[in-house]
Amino acid sequence: MTNDTNTNTTPTLPTLEDWQHWTLVMGRAQQMMMEYWAEQMSRGQKMPDWSSPAFGFGAQPSGGANDPMALMSAGAQAWAKGLETWGKMMGGVVAAPPASDTPIRDRRFAAPEWQENPIFDTIRRSYLQISDQLLGQVEEVEGLDPDARQKLRFATRSFVDAMAPSNFAVTNPQVLKRTLETRGENLLKGLSNMLRDLAAGQLTQTKPGAFEVGRNLATTPGKVVKETPLYQLIQYTPTTDEVLRTPVVIFPPWINRFYILDLTPEKSFVKWCVDQGISLFMVSWKSADESIADAGLDDYVLNGQVDAIDTIRDLLDVESVHAIGYCVAGTTLAATLAYLQAKGQADKVKSATFFTAQVDFSEAGDLKLFLGDETMGLLQQLTAEKGYLDGRYMAATFNLLRGRDLIWSYVVNNYLMGDEPAPFDLLHWNSDTTNLPAAWHRNYLDTLYKGNKLAEKGGISVAGTPIDIGSVKTPSYIQAGREDHIAPPQSVWKVMDHFVGEKRFVLAGSGHIAGVVNPPSAGKYQYWINDEPAATLDAFVAGAKEHAGSWWPDWRAWLEKQDGAKVKATGARVPGKGKLKPIEDAPGSYVRAR
Incomplete structure (x- = not known):
């Protein structure tokens, strides 16, 4: 130049x-x-029209396509x-503004x-x-x-x-x-x-071949102890002599792979929990294909969450579990709690933890912009043949x-x-990416995001039973991300307005992922706690105290307050030593299926 x-x-x-x-x-x-x-034509694709303005060759400047100048x-x-x-x-x-020395x-x-x-x-x-x-x-x-x-x-x-x-x-x-x-x-x-x-069909965001599930991601030791058409249940191997008597089961979003909570060992929430003396189970949802194309709300609540809860209770011979719901799985966890409440079975869940989860979508953020008639029509077209969404x-x-x-x-x-x-x-x-059952995905968007029916008493039913999240008395730990653009904190806060049981709200630094996946060893970000009653998120923030680092230890301390009893990490607490025999090693085959 x-x-x-x-x-x-x-x-x-x-x-x-x-x-x-x-x-x-x-x-x-x-x-x-x-x-x-x-290559595309050999797969049945059409040859593009190179003269189309879409390819930039419709109106060539002097010199033609071979002229770089x-x-x-x-x-x-x-x-x-x-x-x-x-x-x-x-x-x-x-006109351009004047030059500035500002960095x-x-x-x-x-x-x-x-x-x-x-x-x-x-x-x-x-x-x-x-x-x-x-x-x-x-x-x-x-x-x-x-x-x-x-x-x-x-x-x-x-x-x-x-x-x-x-x-x-x-x-x-x-x-x-x-x-x-x-x-x-x-x-x-x-x-x-x-x-x-x-x-x-996808933008590359990280170096190809650098990571592989089971090699350097999702490596926390454990066994798949149950498999259904909808999910695999992973039980992790304890690393402490004693564990909390009440086990924890994690329900990750079915729109993502579960190992966001089990990345590399130094970032893994799963490994951290196990090392903290928690009997831990993980649900690994199946990426949708024709076999579960008809799965819906009843399936993810009853055949998914309730079934996993009952399986763990029976395996460990305990009355209840602590349940964690991340993002959309937190939404269905709220429905599960309301269903159990309606059935007189609320004591199956001793406490519930919500990672960036929404139950009231009146302030759901920018995702609501993708719910117009054109989008819903496109979803219908994309899924008409196979019944699931790529x-x-x-x-x-x-x-x-x-x-x-x-x-x-x-x-x-x-x-x-x-x-x-x-x-x-x-x-x-x-x-x-994970494929989604098409009808359930459209119903989720239409009924919950657009219709906000979960926030209404009896607005939706599970297996014919009308549910009311306003009846949920289960002690709940509610985490939101301050910069979350998927589940904005003001939307997550609304859980506080509906549930009637004991609640602890934690506002974490960063967003939908980094706000959750923030191990204490990293020394990053911060979180805010306000132990005084607050009617709104603004009131919470105004009186909140900032704490440096990860909120994970705060959650662990809160969990132990719900039930601090401990048992030896032997027998059924070890994968394969109870009535459920190992099917395969963690992380299982469902998380690898494409």
């Missing part, structure tokens, strides 16, 4: 060798595209037109070129200025109800995130630098990465909620820079 401060510098013309090299690069790129589509010029023109369009949307082109905290523009190079500095400042004005205008629009404003706010934020200059090769100085250094090899590698993801669609939805971090950062890293993403166990789990 020429020196921007020297206007008399004459650009160096490309040599014949340069043109031959870039022609080879573009030819290899086209070959890769053709090989990819040939023409393509870069077209990209720069497109960006300029984009800024002009943004300006017109606001009634006039807005850049936006990771997209962390490279020094974004401030040191006048061109990129202007592009950055113009983008941020226009983005702020667009987002600000959402709040100024009159006559919008809260739901409509939320939709507009989300759509605008998604638009400005997608249009960031860092997402385009010709306006990202790091990409341009890498392209010159590698002579285009980064773009070819990026194209290879993109074609790989297209074939898989988990990649749910993963894409969750990624959209944090598009800047979970989509566009990987587009830049993987496709433009041509790098492989760094190994990250949590993102490996995030990409390890």
Whole structure:
């Protein structure tokens, strides 16, 4: 790149060798595209229309597709037109704000070129200025109800995130630098990465092959001691001489793999619990296929949660269990508790713990934006043939909620820079999708998210029994994440408004995952406790005391207050030593099924 401060510098013309090299690069790129589509055609896919504007070749600049300079010029023109369009949307082109010495905290523009190079500095400042004005205008629009404003706010934020200059090769100085250094090899590698993801139908977020369930994830020793068409029950091997008499059973979300709570050993909630002297069981849900396509609420409550509770009670000869419900499994755990209450069997569960779970969806956050008629119709189309939903669609939805971090950062890293993403166990789990029974998934969204029927007395029934979460007297530990964008803390708080038993609310630092998976050894984040009565979340926060680190020890101490009795870790407390014989080693086969 020429020196921007020297206007008399004459650009160096490309040599014949340069043109031959870039022609080879573009030819290899086209070959890769053709090989990819040939493979897709062999699988019954249609060949794309290369002249379609969707592929960017509909209106070629002078020089054609083999001219890299023409393509870069077209990209720069497109960006300029984009800024002009943004300006017109606001009634006039807005000039970039003056330069500032304030440190850049936006990771997209962390490279020094974004401030040191006048061109990129202007592009950055113009983008941020226009983005702020667009987002600000959402709040100024009159006559919008809260739901409509939320939709507009989300759509605008998604638009400005997608249009960031860092997402385009010709306006990202790091990409341009890498392209010159590698002579285009980064773009070819990026194209290879993109074609790989297209074939898989999923964006790669962590280094392929870095992690494997049973090898370096979900390695806490245990046995599968029961298997049903819906779930496997894992019993973990004790590591202490004594354990709490009342066992703990974890119900993870059926929309994810259970090992979010059993990642690498140093992060594993499962291992930590076992080392804390807890008799621990885990439900591993089956990824949906045709065999459970008709599963519904009754199945996940009765054939899932209640069945697992009864199995553990019988195996260990105990009256009750402590139950944990994470996210959507916490929602169904609330239904289970209400059902047991209605049946006079509430004493089967000594206490309930809710990880970022919602029972009242009146303030459920941005996920409610994906419940329109178009979305529900698409779900119907996607699942009409097999009766279950491919988990990649749910993963894409969750990624959209944090598009800047979970989509566009990987587009830049993987496709433009041509790098492989760094190994990250949590993102490996995030990409390890689970299929969902279609009818139950639509019913969950329609009845609970949209209809908010669980919050109504008798709004839903389990096996013909109307339930009322307002009748639940089970002592409950309710954890929420302060930055949770999936189950916002104000929504999780509503459990406090419905349950009538003893309740302890804990607000953890971070979000839906890191707020839960925060081992004490990490020394990260914080949590807030308010032992005084609080009628609202705001009142709770106003009087709360901040504690450094993980909330796990607070939960362990609360659990022991519910029942501090201990027993020897022998006999049925050891997997396979009781009446249920081992089927296979943990983590089992259901978690590996695709």
